[in-house]
Amino acid sequence: MIIAFKSTIHRELILVFRRGSDLCLTVIFFLLVAILFPLALGPDQRLLAQIGPGVIWVSALLSSMLTIDRLFNADFEDGSLEQLATSPHPFIIIVFAKLSAHWLTSGLPILFFSPVIGIFYGIPLSSYPVLISSIALGTPALSMIGGVSAALSLGARRRGVLLPLLALPLLIPVLIFGTAAANAAILGTPVAPSLLLLGGVLMATLAVAPSITSITIKQALN
Amino acid sequence: MIGCMKFVGENLTCNRSGREIFSRLHFEVGSGEALLITGKNGAGKTSLLRLMTGLSRPVTGSIHWDDGDISCFPERHCQRMSYVGHADALKSVLTVSENLHLWIAIRGTTQSKELVNEALSTYGLSDLRDTPVGELSTGQRRRVALARLLAADSLMWLLDEPTIALDDEAIVILINSINQHRRQGGMAVIATNAPIDIGPERLLDMRRHQGDDFDNSF
Numbered sequence: 535m536i537i538a539f540k541s542t543i544h545r546e547l548i549l550v551f552r553r554g555s556d557l558c559l560t561v562i563f564f565l566l567v568a569i570l571f572p573l574a575l576g577p578d579q580r581l582l583a584q585i586g587p588g589v590i591w592v593s594a595l596l597s598s599m600l601t602i603d604r605l606f607n608a609d610f611e612d613g614s615l616e617q618l619a620t621s622p623h624p625f626i627i628i629v630f631a632k633l634s635a636h637w638l639t640s641g642l643p644i645l646f647f648s649p650v651i652g653i654f655y656g657i658p659l660s661s662y663p664v665l666i667s668s669i670a671l672g673t674p675a676l677s678m679i680g681g682v683s684a685a686l687s688l689g690a691r692r693r694g695v696l697l698p699l700l701a702l703p704l705l706i707p708v709l710i711f712g713t714a715a716a717n718a719a720i721l722g723t724p725v726a727p728s729l730l731l732l733g734g735v736l737m738a739t740l741a742v743a744p745s746i747t748s749i750t751i752k753q754a755l756n
Numbered sequence: 757m758i759g760c761m762k763f764v765g766e767n768l769t770c771n772r773s774g775r776e777i778f779s780r781l782h783f784e785v786g787s788g789e790a791l792l793i794t795g796k797n798g799a800g801k802t803s804l805l806r807l808m809t810g811l812s813r814p815v816t817g818s819i820h821w822d823d824g825d826i827s828c829f830p831e832r833h834c835q836r837m838s839y840v841g842h843a844d845a846l847k848s849v850l851t852v853s854e855n856l857h858l859w860i861a862i863r864g865t866t867q868s869k870e871l872v873n874e875a876l877s878t879y880g881l882s883d884l885r886d887t888p889v890g891e892l893s894t895g896q897r898r899r900v901a902l903a904r905l906l907a908a909d910s911l912m913w914l915l916d917e918p919t920i921a922l923d924d925e926a927i928v929i930l931i932n933s934i935n936q937h938r939r940q941g942g943m944a945v946i947a948t949n950a951p952i953d954i955g956p957e958r959l960l961d962m963r964r965h966q967g968d969d970f971d972n973s974f
Contacts, residue, residue, distance in 0.1 A: 541861035548858070552849040613843025620809050621863050622835035628862070756812045 538623040539631045546635030556601050560640045568651040579656055585718030586655030586697040587665060590648050591672070591709055598640040598673060599705075602680035602688075603697050605636050606666045606751060610688055619755055620703070629743040629751065633681045641673030661719035668715040672708045673731045678736075678743035685750035689700055707735055761836075761902055762786045762910060763808075763943065767817035770803045778965040781817075783958075785912070785943045790934065790954050793947040795962025801947035802842070804962070805916050808945060809839045819833040844901040848890030852900050855889055856907050865908060875906035879929055891898050894921045902930060905937075913937065913944040919952060927952070 550556050570584055571589045609615040618628050648669050649662060657665065683701035687693045694700035762784065769779040777800035785791045795803050806812045807819060810826050810833055819826050826833040846855050856872045856877040876882050889897060898921045905913050913934070919927050934944050934954050946952065 538862055539866050541858065541864070545858045545862060547850065548854070550846060606824045607759045612847070613841055613845035614847065615842070616809075616811060616839070616841055617859065618862065619811060620837070620839055622831050623864065624831065624864075693803075752811075 535623055535627055538621065539627050541616075542631035543635045543638070543643070546632055547638065550635070550639045556604070556631050557639055557643065559644050560597050560600055563600055564593050564644050564647060565651070567593040567596060569654065572654065581659055582655045583720065585653060586657040587720065588713045589655065590651050590665070591712045591716070593651070594641075594644045594648065594669060594673060595676060595702075595705055595709055597644060597702055598636075598676045599680055599698060602636065602638055602684050602701070603693065605632060605681060606684050606688055607693065610754070615751065616755060619752060625752065626744050626748045629681070629748040632734070633677050633744060633747070636681065637674045638679040641677055642668075644673060645669050657716075658720060661716065664719035664725045665716040668712045668729060668732060671729065671736050672712040675708050675732075675736045675739045676705060678739035679708070681747045682743050682750070685747045685754070688751060688754040708732070711735060757764045761911065761943075762822050763819075764821075765808070765814075765817065765819040768804070768807060768814045768819070769816040770800055770812075771815050772803060778962060781814075781960075781965040782873060783843075783960055785945060785958065787941045787943060788938045789853035789944065790938060790944040790957040791960055792952070792954070793945065793962065794949060796949075800858040800965075801962060802916055803913050805839070805841075805945065805947050808914055836910055837914055838905050838908045838910045838919060839884070839916075840901050840905065841916045844897045846889045846897055846900055849888060851886050851888055852876065852892070853885045855900060856904060856970045859904060860907055863908060865910075871909065872907045875903040878906055878933060879903045879926065895923055895926065896924055899926055903958065906933060911942055913942065913946075915944065915946045915948075917948055917950075918946060919948060919950045942968075 568589050571585065575581060575585070606615060609618065619625055621628065643660065645666065652662060652665060680701050681696055683704065686700055687696045690696055711728045711732040715725050715732060718725045718728055759962070765767065765781065765783045768781040770777045770781075781804070783791060795801055795830060801820060803812070808812050810830050813827065820837070821833070824832075850858065853872060853876065856875065860872065873882070876885055879902060881896070881899055881903060884892065884896065898918075902918060918930060931952065931954050934946075937944060944954075946954070966971075
């Protein structure tokens with residue numbers, strides 16, 4: 535079972551690195567969106583520091599949704615998903631591995647680049663640990679929830695429109711608690727409640743999302 | 757490979773979006789046997805194969821091995837069978853051998869380089885080992901998909917129109933490998949409309965199992 539998990543992650547990572555564009559796309563999109571805001575709002579230091587965490591979080595959310603569409607649909611179209619679903623392991627393990635691989639190739643790069651954006655916005659250095667831990671807790675939840683939406687939209691026409699409509703409302707709690715934690719750190723108010731709630735959301739999605747996703751995919755393959 | 761096994765379907769009915777495709781269908785395959793499913797387009801050949809894989813469930817009836825229903829032990833069932841469907845299930849950015857190796861790794865069967873190399877050379881793909889699948893022709897991709905069967909070493913092969921896009925040489929290779937597989941106690945279920953000569957086989961003609969509204973047309 536662990537072998538199946540490892541092999542699936544291995545496969546996903548090879549595919550992403552071989553294609554290359556997915557990884558670059560996520561990072562460049564993340565940086566670009568975050569850089570657009572100061573250009574539109576003007577160079578007001580205080581305003582930028584205030585909206586910084588919110589901008590980082592919205593950019594993270596949008597850019598991690600950028601590649602979620604391909605996560606199951608590419609395999610669905612070329613028949614690989616059928617092969618994965620008939621491999622002699624619980625399908626949920628393979629689905630969980632794919633979701634984890636999505637985080638490794640979208641959430642993790644975002645995590646690395648978010649301090650760069652933090653510097654652009656002049657976010658005080660003291661609040662970085664909280665900002666980064668909120669992103670570390672939140673982005674895996676984005677991948678999990680995005681995976682459920684990707685599975686639900688599998689094989690549908692106009693998937694490109696359907697997928698964000700399904701996913702974005704579900705991602706709102708992550709966005710609220712994530713920005714709340716980072717803002718609290720900047721203002722010096724207690725950060726624990728927001729971080730704990732964010733952790734709670736992560737735990738809940740880790741527990742529920744893989745099983746819903748695998749059931750939904752099996753339904754789509756039926 | 758396991759000695760004497762039987763794979764049986766009883767009283768199967770299959771619906772697709774509310775319409776009955778076939779009903780009262782029985783089949784049986786034993787070790788060393790092949791089951792050839794024939795029937796016109798839309799008769800439910802692919803639907804029946806997908807029931808056999810466990811990807812979809814029959815409306816009535818059951819499909820089982822000697823030791824239990826496939827829906828009760830899906831993992832054991834998947835361990836025993838390999839399915840080659842219409843789609844080749846190959847990744848175009850990966851090379852031929854990477855495709856096979858990664859697939860075997862996820863199946864968790866004992867990793868064996870020799871087995872993969874042997875499978876590739878059987879299908880005449882040795883020279884293309886390090887070529888990305890995206891650069892192959894349709895027929896070559898089909899060969900890679902079929903080479904997977906040899907590399908996976910499972911008891912039952914489920915093949916959906918395996919001869920499509922294959923040249924005469926590759927069809928001979930396919931037939932030889934099916935016969936070799938059967939001699940070793942394996943079984944094969946083949947849905948096809950192309951004449952394919954694989955020696956003694958069981959025949960299943962889908963025409964006899966179609967719903968009442970179909971019967972008038974014959």
